Amino acid sequence: MSRLPIRVRLTAAFALAMVLVLAAAGLFVYLRLKNDLDDNLQAALETRAQAVAAAGSADAGAPEEDEEGFAQLLARRGRVLDTSGGVRGPALTRAELEPARSDVVTIDRRLPGIEGTARVLARPADRPAGAVVAVGQSLDDRNETLSGLAASFAVGGPIAVLLASIAGYLLAATGLRPVEAMRRRAREVSLTRAGERLPLPAAQDEIRRLGETLNEMLDRLQRSFERERRFVSDAGHELRTPVAVVKTELEGALRTGDYGPEVREALVAAIEECDRLAQLAEDLLVVARSAEGELPVRPEELPARDLLEDVRERFADRAGQRNRRIRVDAEDGLRLSGDPLRVRQALGNLVDNALRHGDGEIVLRSRRAGTGVELEVSDSGPGFEPAIAGRAFERFARGDRARTRGGTGLGMAIVRAVAEAHGGRADIVPGAEGATVRIWLPDGTPPQPGLS
Secondary structure (H helix, E strand, C coil): CCCCCHHHHHHHHHHHHHHHHHHHHHHHHHHHHHHHHHHHHHHHHHHHHHHHHHHCCCCCCCCCCCCCEEEEEECCCCCEEEEEECCCCCCCCHHHHHHHCCCCEEEEEECCCCCCEEEEEEEECCCCCCCEEEEEEECHHHHHHHHHHHHHHHHHHHHHHHHHHHHHHHHHHHHHHHHHHHHHHHHHCCCCCCCCCCCCCCCCCHHHHHHHHHHHHHHHHHHHHHHHHHHHHHHHHHHHHHHHHHHHHHHHHHHHCCCCHHHHHHHHHHHHHHHHHHHHHHHHHHHHHCECCECCCCCEEEEHHHHHHHHHHHHHHHHHHCCCCEEEEECCCCEEEECHHHHHHHHHHHHHHHHHHCCCCEEEEEEEECCEEEEEEECCCCCCCHHHHCCCCCCCCCCHHHHHHCCCCCHHHHHHHHHHHCCCEEEECCCCCCCEEEEEEECCCCCCCCCC
16 A cells, blocks of 8 residues: 555545445434434324224224225234224234233234235224224335435445545645646756756645755755865866876986886886876866766867877877787778867776776777767776676776776766767777777767768
8 A cells, every 4th residue: 555656545545534424424314214214103103093092993093095004903802893904814913912901012023915014003992991003004115215215325325435536536636736846846956057946836835845845955955066066176176286296207207217126116106196196186177067967068170090199199108018009990081079178088088997907909999980980999808897887987986896906986977978068978888808988979060861
């Protein structure tokens, strides 16, 4: 029951309440009508019995066209002295006559000549002495009235419950409409778009207070998000300059050659860490500036080969220090539309991942694909771990190897953000040897029939 929608539960509760109310009302009406009919019948029998007892004749007080009633004047031993109506034989047994000589007796029984069960009222007669008056009436009319009432409730009750349930469902849906409006808006609310809040109903009720409380919570989250974003942006800016200075000094020291092998290894490791910190600063800036995966970009026409060559040259030294090679495989004359800074950052993240977590030769490829260009970065390493492949583009998603080899888990998220900001996409190529990540970017030309 708890898994059902709330409007269904409200409707079910309303229907159950209606069933209980109608059952109680029906039982009350039935018992009240039965009591009234019995009282009227009893009063009619007493009136006729008094008339017969006073007149000493069974015809006294007989209603016109009474086919189901009767009256008898019975002797002390049960002999019928006078009778009227359809009854055949004595209406009372000898055992029933004895109490009727001194008091009023009422009996329900079946009698010959009377349809169904008859109600018999017996009392002492005024004359002749010792006689008993017995008057009766069939209960068929009374029973038919009660049966008709029960049938009406049996037919009308379910219909009334059904109509009431439909009305209750509509009322529940109407009452929950403000909640549904808040739910639809909540799906679109983003902390990156300031001022978006849940709609509030006009009525000053519990639902409005709930909406006001949720909006206050969104305000607090918005302020907290803005503080965090400013912090990330400031941290990214502050990191860039000192990291660049440290890297320059280390590279200068490395070029002097005035050191031993151990010092060279330490300098190379320090330069690599500077590269990582510089990349982290860039990634933090992208995260701070992104809004639901979208970045402000300034696209321009870029030669694909030149773009890949720039990225190769940037990481050539690091690859050489690891005895690895970076190769460019690009179609001649291929151009794409993209922000050079952002596209280089995305490709740089992929090459950095390949150097850290991959193995063998790193290949940068470009090819035409429909109305865009595909850029691929692949290596011959073990590829993506199965546990991380499905969520590799999420922020801070890292596999076990990434945790032991460094990395922040932002690189792949930045790749997808850059691709989507250009109207493109980023995917892991399934079934490829090693790890292959593909970025599709538009080339700025209008779509042509037959191309996808």
